[in-house]
Amino acid sequence: MNTVLLTGFEPFGGERVNPSWEVVKQFHERRIDDATVIACRLPCVYGRSVQVLNGLIDRHRPALVLAVGQAGGRAGLSVERVSINIDDARIADNLGQQPIDVPIVADGPAAYFATVPVKAMVQAMRDAGIPAEVSQSAGTYVCNHVMYGLLHCLAQLGYGARGGFIHTPYLPQQAAALPNAPSMAADTIAAGLDIAIRTALQTEHDLNISGGALS
Amino acid sequence: MNTVLLTGFEPFGGERVNPSWEVVKQFHERRIDDATVIACRLPCVYGRSVQVLNGLIDRHRPALVLAVGQAGGRAGLSVERVSINIDDARIADNLGQQPIDVPIVADGPAAYFATVPVKAMVQAMRDAGIPAEVSQSAGTYVCNHVMYGLLHCLAQLGYGARGGFIHTPYLPQQAAALPNAPSMAADTIAAGLDIAIRTALQTEHDLNISGGALS
Amino acid sequence: MNTVLLTGFEPFGGERVNPSWEVVKQFHERRIDDATVIACRLPCVYGRSVQVLNGLIDRHRPALVLAVGQAGGRAGLSVERVSINIDDARIADNLGQQPIDVPIVADGPAAYFATVPVKAMVQAMRDAGIPAEVSQSAGTYVCNHVMYGLLHCLAQLGYGARGGFIHTPYLPQQAAALPNAPSMAADTIAAGLDIAIRTALQTEHDLNISGGALS
Amino acid sequence: MNTVLLTGFEPFGGERVNPSWEVVKQFHERRIDDATVIACRLPCVYGRSVQVLNGLIDRHRPALVLAVGQAGGRAGLSVERVSINIDDARIADNLGQQPIDVPIVADGPAAYFATVPVKAMVQAMRDAGIPAEVSQSAGTYVCNHVMYGLLHCLAQLGYGARGGFIHTPYLPQQAAALPNAPSMAADTIAAGLDIAIRTALQTEHDLNISGGALS
Numbered sequence: 101m102n103t104v105l106l107t108g109f110e111p112f113g114g115e116r117v118n119p120s121w122e123v124v125k126q127f128h129e130r131r132i133d134d135a136t137v138i139a140c141r142l143p144c145v146y147g148r149s150v151q152v153l154n155g156l157i158d159r160h161r162p163a164l165v166l167a168v169g170q171a172g173g174r175a176g177l178s179v180e181r182v183s184i185n186i187d188d189a190r191i192a193d194n195l196g197q198q199p200i201d202v203p204i205v206a207d208g209p210a211a212y213f214a215t216v217p218v219k220a221m222v223q224a225m226r227d228a229g230i231p232a233e234v235s236q237s238a239g240t241y242v243c244n245h246v247m248y249g250l251l252h253c254l255a256q257l258g259y260g261a262r263g264g265f266i267h268t269p270y271l272p273q274q275a276a277a278l279p280n281a282p283s284m285a286a287d288t289i290a291a292g293l294d295i296a297i298r299t300a301l302q303t304e305h306d307l308n309i310s311g312g313a314l315s
Numbered sequence: 316m317n318t319v320l321l322t323g324f325e326p327f328g329g330e331r332v333n334p335s336w337e338v339v340k341q342f343h344e345r346r347i348d349d350a351t352v353i354a355c356r357l358p359c360v361y362g363r364s365v366q367v368l369n370g371l372i373d374r375h376r377p378a379l380v381l382a383v384g385q386a387g388g389r390a391g392l393s394v395e396r397v398s399i400n401i402d403d404a405r406i407a408d409n410l411g412q413q414p415i416d417v418p419i420v421a422d423g424p425a426a427y428f429a430t431v432p433v434k435a436m437v438q439a440m441r442d443a444g445i446p447a448e449v450s451q452s453a454g455t456y457v458c459n460h461v462m463y464g465l466l467h468c469l470a471q472l473g474y475g476a477r478g479g480f481i482h483t484p485y486l487p488q489q490a491a492a493l494p495n496a497p498s499m500a501a502d503t504i505a506a507g508l509d510i511a512i513r514t515a516l517q518t519e520h521d522l523n524i525s526g527g528a529l530s
Numbered sequence: 531m532n533t534v535l536l537t538g539f540e541p542f543g544g545e546r547v548n549p550s551w552e553v554v555k556q557f558h559e560r561r562i563d564d565a566t567v568i569a570c571r572l573p574c575v576y577g578r579s580v581q582v583l584n585g586l587i588d589r590h591r592p593a594l595v596l597a598v599g600q601a602g603g604r605a606g607l608s609v610e611r612v613s614i615n616i617d618d619a620r621i622a623d624n625l626g627q628q629p630i631d632v633p634i635v636a637d638g639p640a641a642y643f644a645t646v647p648v649k650a651m652v653q654a655m656r657d658a659g660i661p662a663e664v665s666q667s668a669g670t671y672v673c674n675h676v677m678y679g680l681l682h683c684l685a686q687l688g689y690g691a692r693g694g695f696i697h698t699p700y701l702p703q704q705a706a707a708l709p710n711a712p713s714m715a716a717d718t719i720a721a722g723l724d725i726a727i728r729t730a731l732q733t734e735h736d737l738n739i740s741g742g743a744l745s
Numbered sequence: 746m747n748t749v750l751l752t753g754f755e756p757f758g759g760e761r762v763n764p765s766w767e768v769v770k771q772f773h774e775r776r777i778d779d780a781t782v783i784a785c786r787l788p789c790v791y792g793r794s795v796q797v798l799n800g801l802i803d804r805h806r807p808a809l810v811l812a813v814g815q816a817g818g819r820a821g822l823s824v825e826r827v828s829i830n831i832d833d834a835r836i837a838d839n840l841g842q843q844p845i846d847v848p849i850v851a852d853g854p855a856a857y858f859a860t861v862p863v864k865a866m867v868q869a870m871r872d873a874g875i876p877a878e879v880s881q882s883a884g885t886y887v888c889n890h891v892m893y894g895l896l897h898c899l900a901q902l903g904y905g906a907r908g909g910f911i912h913t914p915y916l917p918q919q920a921a922a923l924p925n926a927p928s929m930a931a932d933t934i935a936a937g938l939d940i941a942i943r944t945a946l947q948t949e950h951d952l953n954i955s956g957g958a959l960s
Binding site: 113181213236243 | 758814815816817818819826827829830831832833834835836843845846854855856857858864881882883884885886888912951953954955956957958959960
Binding site for chain 1: 488492495
């Protein structure tokens with residue numbers, strides 16, 4: 101029996117909910133294909149978030165790790181292509197830390213590419229009528245930090261697990277308090293994550309279709 | 316027993332669905348407060364759409380008429396404040412007509428303001444966690460045409476019915492085929508319309524809160 | 531000798547400059563075709579702005595009146611199609627007034643359409659490489675207030691003068707203090723206004739081209 | 746005497762000009778501080794663009810290399826933080842090539858960070874009233890390709906030259922043909938590049954200020 105480790109984040113930036121955890125928690129112990137999902141909530145804290153994640157990977161040895169986070173302002177689910185080795189916090193994290201231009205791993209590579217099949221996951225979600233896109237940047241906040249930490253951990257362990265990161269729009273209840281912010285219903289996000297996980301489990305080689313950006 | 320006339324549109328512009336009708340049709344014969352909803356689909360056709368609407372108003376003498384249409388690219392439900400006496404079609408309608416700068420009613424007033432309580436409807440939707448906003452323009456396509464035709468008809472009949480127009484975002488399945496387009500789940504749109512109708516039925520005097528735009 | 535009355539606004543909303551006045555003031559006493567421009571600055575104040583404008587029209591009896599204002603966030607020069615008979619202030623004006631849903635003219639028409647050739651002005655600017663568009667809403671702040679007041683005044687006077695309103699983007703120096711705000715250089719705005727004035731003076735019948743919005 | 750190598754691109758994607766080259770060519774042989782600028786135009790072609798660039802670096806041994814490219818849709822000058830080791834072309838380049846998910850350098854690092862002082866350059870431009878921002882992604886088209894190739898080349902040569910990449914908005918004449926596209930006048934871009942080059946030459950250690958993105 102394979103394990104899928106699925107993580108969401110606690111709220112940050114003054115929000116009372118984080119769509120990632122609101123949806124991810126519904127997946128705990130769900131069976132997808134021949135795998136079982138373990139859902140965990142990460143703190144929105146530089147350093148601590150990756151320590152928690154590494155501990156979970158150590159304990160569960162998942163075949164697939166998908167971290168999910170909130171990207172307020174985006175309109176679709178975005179599957180991140182790459183994480184970069186830098187922390188640059190526009191706002192303080194939940195412990196008040198605000199690192200600026202600090203490497204995540206002192207001698208780590210400049211970036212890690214996701215090892216999940218990004219294009220196939222985006223295409224499968226779109227085919228199912230769920231807005232999705234490839235993203236070329238996971239930012240420089242705790243989401244990018246966790247994605248980099250995750251891929252670094254899996255690269256170090258070397259047992260062949262795949263890792264990736266998906267950003268979600270705001271929930272409607274969050275957008276209702278903001279002017280003109282796009283949002284996505286929790287049910288739509290959940291349907292998208294289910295497809296993304298399923299696709300990641302079933303797809304060995306990613307699709308050869310463009311998902312690039314001109315700039 | 317009061318009647319609420321609720322209209323949606325058929326698809327246009329190459330789309331296969333129109334979120335307005337997908338949601339509005341669910342309301343047919345629904346009881347809201349002491350009123351019953353009659354849901355009808357309007358053609359996306361200049362002229363004909365208003366003729367159909369006028370026929371429905373004649374037959375049902377509704378206390379409230381709410382027309383609903385698709386506003387691709389908007390992120391929330393928008394309650395229109397005003398309709399203007401002009402047709403200016405960026406694309407042809409479903410009969411191939413493309414009027415440019417033609418008045419809707421030859422000697423009609425330059426504009427009609429909605430007679431539903433726009434601010435109260437927006438506020439009630441937001442309070443329920445549904446993204447909503449006041450809109451200062453219904454455009455110059457068939458939606459504005461129907462809103463103007465509706466308010467002109469009610470003004471002519473003079474029996475005290477209220478009229479308004481709500482624009483909806485794309486459905487997720489429509490946005491999935493477009494780059495970065497915001498969308499709203501049918502369930503969220505439906506919840507919003509229910510609240511909007513209920514608020515319109517219950518609110519005599521609109522709220523004295525700002526819903527304006529700087530430009 | 532014809533007179534063109536060109537107005538800009540004083541700064542508002544915490545800004546230190548208003549692009550409309552920064553550019554408009556350069557036009558004072560400029561000769562365009564067979565007309566001479568008189569440039570004046572209006573206060574960003576409900577009521578007072580229109581009183582000043584009416585006084586200027588009385589004194590100068592211009593053949594053309596073009597009011598110009600700032601529309602922060604827009605990317606091109608926008609020629610307004612219509613003004614509506616409502617004040618709804620999202621922020622206080624420069625005297626601290628913040629009217630909500632108050633008619634501009636108690637028994638005035640619901641709206642006035644611009645009497646300048648909107649489409650021709652937009653097309654001429656675009657042909658000259660200046661980003662421009664038809665706008666379907668001048669908002670509900672002092673800009674719409676002045677546009678409505680202007681067109682009401684000209685309609686009352688009835689001597690055949692034409693009136694219109696153009697919104698400008700931020701200047702680069704304003705956008706430099708904001709995240710991702712579009713802007714336009716003062717030289718570009720000035721080139722656009724020159725063309726717009728020239729086109730308004732030379733064009734009797736507007737172009738029959740679409741400048742509408744779907745929503 | 747130091748040399749600054751400044752590159753722009755030829756037009757691509759159906760455009761007739763590329764703002765990067767329109768502005769960069771004005772800098773040829775200009776003296777900035779104690780350095781002289783050499784301005785060159787690169788083809789918008791995967792592979793060939795980097796070969797040309799490498800040849801220029803070999804010949805001129807510049808102390809600073811700044812590549813400039815067009816980012817249609819952005820509102821300000823964006824100084825790129827990082828380039829990633831992937832080509833993923835949404836449209837064909839000027840030779841018809843459209844690589845998908847191909848590494849730029851087969852065994853190269855996953856990414857290179859700019860070695861110019863990104864934050865200081867952005868801040869100096871903003872202080873001078875020019876819209877500018879730090880960008881977390883240079884895309885996956887020929888711009889990112891050249892930025893990666895540039896930083897790889899300088900890293901291999903190891904003589905201490907610094908390299909960076911700046912994206913420019915459309916010129917007004919390009920945006921005039923598009924709906925609602927932001928643009929920047931050539932003079933504003935030129936003023937920004939002058940400041941950016943000057944700042945890069947004068948700043949050893951970058952500013953410790955946030956320029957990050959939440960997502």
